Amino acid sequence: MKRLPFYILALVLPAAAGAEENFPPPQFTSGYQFPPMQMPYPRAAIFGWIDLAVLVVTLVAAAYLALRLRSRRHLWLLALFSLGYFGFYRHGCICPVGATQNVALALADSGYQLPVLVGAFFLLPLMVALVAGRAFCAAVCPLGAVQEVVLLRPLRVPAWLEQPLGLIPFFYLGIAVLLAWTGSTFLICRYDPFIALFRLGGSGGMIAFGVGMLALATVVGRPYCRFLCPYGALLRLVSPLSKWRVKITPTDCVKCHLCADACPYGAIKPPTPAPRGTSRREGKARLAALLAVLPLMLALGGWLGYRASGVLARVHPTVTLAERVALEQQGYAQGTTLASEAFYITGQPNETLYAAAAALRARFAPGTAVLGAWVALVLGLKLIGLSVRRHRTDYEADPGACLLCGRCYEACPMQHAEDVEQWRAAAGEAET
Amino acid sequence: MPDSPPKRTRREFLREALRAAGLLLFSGGLGAVLSRGEAEEMVWQIDPEKCTQCGQCATECVLTPSAVKCVHQYAMCGYCKLCFGFFRDQRPDDGTGAENVRCPTDAIRRRFVEEPYYQYMIDEPRCIGCAKCVKGCEAYGNGALYLQVRHDRCLNCNQCAIATACPAQAFVRVPRSKPYILKTRKASG
Structure with a gap:
């Protein structure tokens, strides 16, 4: 009871006096010891290395199964394993898709050191892609695996729709890298469609996005991978350089079109008609015109991006907060938000906040200019790509778009004929 | 051709x-990444100096209940009998019934130590990280109760959902070998 005055004092003290010590440390006479503060540690570091080892093994296995064994069934089983391990067991983090942003942040912010495992997760699938194409997409990525599993009846996406939609990943990559670079947010992780599924919980918006994407994935082959995934955009850039590619038919292509029908990802390109003189000359003229226009496009894109920097900068919470505080100070906004209230509690002068926001806007301005130029570059190169004639005599898998699912091997009649021959030979050996 | x-x-x-x-x-x-061995995995943590006890840790985490829990830094605690982390501001009496206590999930255990000191313990499985007790302790007490991300529960999402929502930008990345931010006693007043 002798401490009662303290409580009364505490009640009349303003709330702002919090965090100051209101009560002196107790003088225990009974030999009471402070209980230790419980600090449960994160999982041991060794598990991170196990994740990395699993990544390496699954990447190599996917490349082997897709390009040497040519077995869709084995690839599907490996995809199921990856879905279980990286998806449901590891809850989808860390993944190479999201690691892209950690790399961007580490390059921009010297205060953030790129963790070893995150760097390795980002780089390994790209290295494999240089050798064997998108083996990561085939059966390692849990996001791809979950869409692969639910694909029931693939519809063909018409080329006029597929071509522009296929550019979205490049734009998404640009925006996500810019937002990570400026330390605003990790956009790719925030809008990861299947993370709520892997964690069996999440916000309503995340669950709705995931369910919608899964529903779409039953009739459209891997919509996230083809039309959104920013890491897929990187792999699409790197995979055309790959050493080993999908060779659909083991012998001669009979041009039956069965493989192109079987591919749900529109990755198989038919043979081209023989080039004719006039079309070739026209194509050359168009290419020259496009190459001349490209610098103009880049300049225009950069300028538009620069103009839009103020809008994009608002993704950063400090910029939004500074704008809100300014509005409140000028009397244009009534009341406070949770964020502005939190800022007032810190007792910092408004000018500090405004200066921080101005510094961020100054970082965004060149960033959005580069982003605009990047968007223009992607568009320009796409147009150039459309006017460059590639000569194909057989049905070929486009290494940039091919996800190494193995469906074309199953569809190819020449592969089937060879398989039958092998079974017969094996049966004949068994009989004799 | x-x-x-x-x-x-x-x-x-x-x-x-x-x-x-x-x-x-x-x-x-x-x-380059592998040779730089010291760059270890980062984990999320709450900077208690920035936290404003807005209560969103309880609702924004991808886990239910949240990976954020209240922790008790005993060395800072006043061991008050009338603890405002434990009791509501307005209450019928000083009993320990539900009508008097702040915690909505009855996650704070009170134990008599010696006159006039009482020890308060967080029953972590019950704690939902709503920060109601933290707010009381910050306002009237020593700030010995505060929120921390519990790393036996945290999934360590690459972009923490609570960090995105946190109005005070109190979520920071810390090295996994030092995953907690310890509060220490300020100069006694």
């Missing part, structure tokens, strides 16, 4: 050169 075969080889050569350059770049990057 006489130019067909040489064109193929030129393209092949370009591809091989680019592939070699890419492999060199990526393996160089990987080597």
Whole structure:
């Protein structure tokens, strides 16, 4: 009871006096010891290395199964394993898709050191892609695996729709890298469609996005991978350089079109008609015109991006907060938000906040200019790509778009004929 | 078409050169990352100095209940009998019934130590990280109760959902070998 005055004092003290010590440390006479503060540690570091080892093994296995064994069934089983391990067991983090942003942040912010495992997760699938194409997409990525599993009846996406939609990943990559670079947010992780599924919980918006994407994935082959995934955009850039590619038919292509029908990802390109003189000359003229226009496009894109920097900068919470505080100070906004209230509690002068926001806007301005130029570059190169004639005599898998699912091997009649021959030979050996 | 075969080889050569350059770049990057061994995994934590006890840790986490829990830094605690982390501001009496206590899940255990001191313990499985007790302790007490991300529960999402929502930008990345931010006693007043 002798401490009662303290409580009364505490009640009349303003709330702002919090965090100051209101009560002196107790003088225990009974030999009471402070209980230790419980600090449960994160999982041991060794598990991170196990994740990395699993990544390496699954990447190599996917490349082997897709390009040497040519077995869709084995690839599907490996995809199921990856879905279980990286998806449901590891809850989808860390993944190479999201690691892209950690790399961007580490390059921009010297205060953030790129963790070893995150760097390795980002780089390994790209290295494999240089050798064997998108083996990561085939059966390692849990996001791809979950869409692969639910694909029931693939519809063909018409080329006029597929071509522009296929550019979205490049734009998404640009925006996500810019937002990570400026330390605003990790956009790719925030809008990861299947993370709520892997964690069996999440916000309503995340669950709705995931369910919608899964529903779409039953009739459209891997919509996230083809039309959104920013890491897929990187792999699409790197995979055309790959050493080993999908060779659909083991012998001669009979041009039956069965493989192109079987591919749900529109990755198989038919043979081209023989080039004719006039079309070739026209194509050359168009290419020259496009190459001349490209610098103009880049300049225009950069300028538009620069103009839009103020809008994009608002993704950063400090910029939004500074704008809100300014509005409140000028009397244009009534009341406070949770964020502005939190800022007032810190007792910092408004000018500090405004200066921080101005510094961020100054970082965004060149960033959005580069982003605009990047968007223009992607568009320009796409147009150039459309006017460059590639000569194909057989049905070929486009290494940039091919996800190494193995469906074309199953569809190819020449592969089937060879398989039958092998079974017969094996049966004949068994009989004799 | 006489130019067909040489064109193929030129393209092949370009591809091989680019592939070699890419492999060199990526393996160089990987080597650089691997050789810098000290850059360890980062985990999320709440900076208690920035936290404003808005209560969103309880609702924004991808886990239910949240990976954020209240912790008690005993060395800072006043061991008050009338603890405002434990009791509501307005209450019928000083009993420990539900009508008097602040915690909505009855996660704070009170134990008599010696006159006039009482020890308060967080029953972590019950705690939902709503910060109601933290707010009381911050306002009237020593700030010995505060929120921390519990790393036996945290999934360590690459972008923490609570960090995105946190109005005070109190979520920071800390090295996994030092995953907690300990509050210490300020100069006694």
